[in-house]
Every structure is written in C-alpha cells, then in structure tokens.
Amino acid sequence: MSPRGGSKSSTVSAVRRADEDSDRYRPPAAGAGILRRIWDWVHDGPLVHSYYALAASAILLFAFGCMMVLSSSAVESISADRSAFYYFTRQAFLGLFGVVAMFTLSLVPSRVYRRFAPVAFWVASAGVLSVILFGYEVNGNQNWINLGGFTFQPSEAAKLAVAIMLGWYFGRREGTIRGIKGFLWPSLAIVGLPLAGVAWGGDAGTAIIFGLIYAAALYFAGAPRLLFVVAGLGAAALGALAVVMAPHRMERVTGWITGDCDVAGSCWQAQQGMAALATGGWWGVGLGQSRSKYNYVPEAHNDYIFAIIGEELGLIGTVFILVLFAVMAVAMARVLLRSTSTFERVTTGGILAWLIGQAFVNIGMVTGVLPVIGVPLPFISYGGTSLIMCLAAVGVVMSLTRVTRDSSGGPRSRDDGGPNPGHDDLPGNVHPLRSREERI
Template identity: 35%
Template sequence: MKKVLIPKRKLPWGSDHEAIIWLMAVLLVVGMVNVFSSTFITAENENSAPYAYLLKHLISMGIGFVLFAMSWRVDYHKWRDWLGPVALSIAALLLFVLAAGTVVNGAKRWIYLGAFSFQPAEFAKICSVMIAAYILSYRVEHKLPINILNAQYAFIAFLFVAVEMEPDMGTACVILGIPIVMLWMAGLKTYKLQRLALVGLAAVVGMCIYQPYRLERIKVMFNPWSDAQGMGYQTVQSVTAIGSGGFWGMGLGQGLAKYAYLPEAHTDFAFAVFCQENGFVLVALVLLLYGAFAYYAVRIARDAYDVYGQLLAGGIMLLVVGQAVVNISMVAGCFPVVGVPLPFISYGGTSLMMTMFSVGVLINIGRYSRAKQAKEKLDELRRNNLKNHEAALAAMPGRRRLQRIK
C-alpha cells in the first residue's frame, strides 16, 4: 500500500488571522513582563504592592479579551449598522471630558467612575477608522468620486478638534491621520492628495502657533542635548536608556531608567525600559513581531471579501502598526514627543482594551473572507460536477441509457 506523505506545517498557524492571534499573544506577554519590570519601583515608592500596576494591567487585559472575543465573533458588517449611535455616544463623552473631565498632568482626558477610569479619546480612534471605511467603501462600490468633503469626514474632524482641545495632539492626529491615509487606499487622485498634504502642513503650523511648546518640541528633536534639563529631558533620558542596553541588555528588572530618571517609563516610554533591560536581540525580535503583524494584516486586507472589509482591515493595521512606528520613533529621538502608546506593551487600560477589540474585528474580517471563499469554491466544484454528470449522460446512446434504467 502506497503511503501518502502529509507535509508538516512549519508555522503554528494555518491562516493569516491565526497568525495575528499568535503575534498578539506574544506581544501581550512581552508587555505584561515589561509593565511589571518598569513599575515595581514606582509602586513601592507609592507605598503599594510591587505588583499593583501589573494587577491593574491584567484586569485591563481581561476586559480586553472579552472585547476581543466579542469582536472576533460578531460579523464586521454589523458594526457598520451600529456606527451612528456609537459615534454620537463617543462625541458626547468627549464633550463631557472637556466640561467635567479629571485633569491629569495638565490635561483633561479621563473620566473617573469611582475606582474605574477610562479615556474616551481611545474609543474615537477605532470609531474614526470605521466611519472612514464605511463612507469610502460606499463611494467605491457606487463609483462616486473620492473626496474628504462629506458629512462623515466632517464628524471625524469634530472628533479631532475635541481631542485636540484636551489637549492630546498625538491621539488627535491618529484620529484624523488614519482616515486621511485611507483616502489614498480608496483611490484618491494624486492632485487631491497633494492639496490635502498642503492643508495638513498648514494645520500643523497653526497648532504650533496656538500652542508654542509644540514648536519647541520639534526644534529640540533635532538636538535634545541643547535643552537636556528642559524640553529635551525625556528624549535624552530615553536615548541614554536605549544606548546603555547594549547588545544583551542589563537584565530583566535591572534597568536604571525607571528609577525616576525617565518620566512615563511604563506608558509612552515603555519601549526605552525594554531596550535597556533586554538589549538589541530582543528589541529586534519585537520589531520583527510588529513587522509580521503588518504583513499578515495587509494580507487579510488584500483578501477581504468586500471593499468595506479591505478598507477596515487596512485602517486597523495602520491603527496598530502606525502607533507602534510613531512610539518607537519618538522613544528613539526621531520624532517629537507625543502621547502615543506602544500597542500591547505600554501600560494603559483603555488603549489596551480598544486595541484588542480592533484586532478582534481584523480577525473577523479574515475569518469571514476565508469562509466565503471556501463556500464559493465548494459551490463551483458542485456546479462543475453537475455539468460533467449531465454531459456524460448526454453523450450516452439513448438505447444504452434505457437498458441501464431497466
């Protein structure tokens, strides 16, 4: 009897959306370890248990898994149907933050409900991506011109302004920037893109004039040591932490940056602590994980069943990987200091939960598309078998067919 050789699967996943699950799981483990390593000193200084921040992070991760499981199973087309009420609710929360939000570090970004707190601007990120995917897919499918002058993008601009007034320029730029990139994904003409780029540049100049410290941050980015004790302090400490990690790192928990040298060592600058303690080898591995996430997310977007799925998957890829690129560039001193966390690794409840929710939507797009493609192949195979059977009967002589029937 001849043996049938079954090829062994070299990777632990069998599809693009399964790869995303594995990559997210590894990044979550890395983030969990890094949160504990970067916060146990801060927790002890606050007279709390060393694992206090880790416990809060795990609670956020647990809620994130619930949201992930929900968005994984719900057909992504249904979010389009619920988008109106959800978007209006998020807008109301943003207005409430401006009116009665809690001030933290000079900014109104949080709503506190007893021991529980959340940041509505994080909801606005995925909401803006869904709004852009909805209106752009509608225009593509109905062969309408692609432009930014519509009610949906006006609403996204409102979300941008509301978050900018908190102020939170980093999050505001994510809310508006990704939908603008999605215009290019939908086929916006080149000359319109150029005009849009000029408008964006003028807007950045205007925001720098409105808040002069932003212009100072841009200047300091080119030479942070010129103001090492002022505007350039975080960048200098961050770059120093990265350089001191060397090839192998100082060892887990042995880094010095978290000893009050580096502000926001567990949130926006968590990657600097990771670099100092783990060195070049593990840093390269984390960069590879984000690169693989982008690769498989692009494949899901490419193979999505409809235009809405393609644009939504592409927007979610930009939401996760784009924030990672901005955060890592900021930590390395290649980008001005902005409040953009590192997905899965930075400490932050609302950001982590909404990132996991977004990844669940991305996986649902992959699962839905694969199921539809499998069904279409099966239907085509059945049609071909039926045609072949009918052709065989038609070619058979009538007398011979009658004898067979008898």
C-alpha cells in the same frame, strides 16, 4: 521577395510573437524574484494563518507588555507607598478582559459591524466630546473621564469607532463618489467630530493617530492622489500652527531639529530615553535591572516603556517587539489584499494605520527619529483603555478574515446589506480575487 528577405520577415514575426507572449509573463530581473515571492506569500497565504497570526502576535505583545510594566513600574509603586504589583495587576486584569473581547469580536459577522457602525460612532463621539465638560487633566491633556473611581480615555474607543464608521460610509458610497470634494465631505466630519474633542483637550499625539486612520481610509477607498498632496500640506500647516501656539511643543521640536535644548528641561525625557537605549547594548543589563526607571525616565511604564525594554533586554528585546508588530502588519495586509468589500478593506486599513502607525510614532519618538509627541506603545504601555481597545481592534480584523475566507463560496452580503453580486456585476474598484496563475 527573395528567400533571404522572407527569412528576415519570418524572423521579425517570430520576434513579435515572442514579445506578445512576454507581455503575459516575463522572467523577473535579478532581485525582483525575491520581491515577487514575498508578494505571493503575503497575497496567497491562507487567511486562517492570518487569523492565528493576529491572535498570537496580540497576545504575545500583551504578555510582554505586562512583564515590562511590572519591571518598569515597581520602583514608582513602592515610592508611592503602593504594592510593587499595583500597575501590573491592573494591566493584567484589563488585558485579560481585552483578550476575551478580542475573541468575542472575532466571532461577530461583518454585517453586524456594518449595521451598528453609526451607533458605535455616535456613542464614541459623545464620549470624546464629554471630556469638555466632565474630563480631567493628566500630564497636560484633558482627555480622561473618572466614572465611579474608574478612569478611561474615550478617544481610544473613538479610534476603533471611526475606523469602522469610515468603512461603513465608503462601502455604502462605493462607485458614487466623484472628485476630491466627494471624498472629503462628509467623511471629513466623521473624523472631525471626535478630533475636535481630542484637540480641545490638547492631546496632539492622539490627533495625529486620527489623521493616520483617515488617510488610510481615503487611500483604500480609492481617493485621488492629488487629495493626499493637498491634505498633506494642510496637515503640515495645522501641525506648525499647533507647535507655534504651544511653547513646550515649540521647544521640543526646535530641540529635535537643532539638537540644542535644555537637557534639564524639555529635552530631559528624550535624552534619558536615548541614554537608556545606549546602556542596553546588544543583550541589555538584565530584566528588572534598569537604572533609568529610578525616576530618570519620566513615564517609564507608559510612553517611554520602549526605552526600558532596550535597556533591560538590549537590541534583541527591541527587535523581538518589532518582529511581532511586523507579523501583525503582514497578517492585516493579507486581509486587505484578499478583501472583496470596500467595508472590509477600509476598516482593516484604518486599524492597520492606527496600530502600526502608533507603534512607529512611539518607537520613533523614543529613538529620536521623531520629536517627543506623547503616544503610548500599543499593547505594551500601561493603560487599560488603550490595551482593551487595541485588542478589540485586532478582534475586528480577525472577524474579517473569516468573512473574506468565506467569500470564495456561498452567499454573502454587500456593503449595503443586499445579496452579493456576481463577479461581472461587482461595482467600482471591487474586483474578484484572482489566483496566482491568473495574475501571471
């Protein structure tokens, strides 16, 4: 071979070696470096930061919500011959109880949640099904129970119980589930039992949230993608059936799609909510200065409290709320990415889908992105049961940050209660956390 050919061969070999080296690390393209840094920041950040971020964001949302409940409900309270602080004091008292529950649950070991998950699930499901016999109707939905003058909504407790129960189930069955049928049954019964009571009571909004929790659990448990296509088509069919069977829902959805509906009827709430947001502009009309809360916006202190926030505090106030929910979402996402247990991953994913998904549905409803569905804004809308359970759910995830932090050293439990296996024996899709250098 000629020297020239040899030189060419050497050059080709050098290029191949360079290509092989590039498989291990390639400089990110323009713009990709920012995404990589964001990913590393979310994935590699200290989990103790997530613990405090979850606590701070939940408490700030609760405090902000109490302030807005006072502002939006004072007029209604006075018109009903009550104290202007009637709704505020109830919300603040139950919220403080929820904060105590949040920090208490943050100290509970993960193995305790796994051990009592079935008990909590059956108790919560029994509470939801009891509304069929003992429930009473509020705003067209029979999902409330009055016990000794204290009213509560069992479906709110069932959301947390279902998220933990799904984590328990998929954790115990990890590595043994095969195919779509294996993922759906019997896990579908876990969400289907409380969902039956919610559907019977006519609460379509809560039914949607249960669907989000179940979808997140399936995704983080490793269900095949085809399952989500089939489930999406099935959910769309059931949703269309629910809309067709209820004239008021049909009118809301058609009005949302076409923009042509009775502004004095089914579209009154949506139109007034949009008008309140438009009135607020950038800076708002001032705290306590809303005009829409004078019985123009129905449920001003509940489902449509975001419209009052936009009117009184403007775009700045609404963005502040979105930032707090974003902080909570990132903190929970970090727990998801760092978890080495299916129970932790599925439970956190279900709670994340519940809290952030419900916030998205509520804000989308108020801003016109979605039709009027009727779900409260987590931590902010008036409602003691919802507030307590949202804070409790954050406490559960906070406890999982402690478990995940401890997983790097020292013994820990598997999802089935046995000793923690070594990295070489980790089953299924459970992988040890790799360092940033190893991932590169």
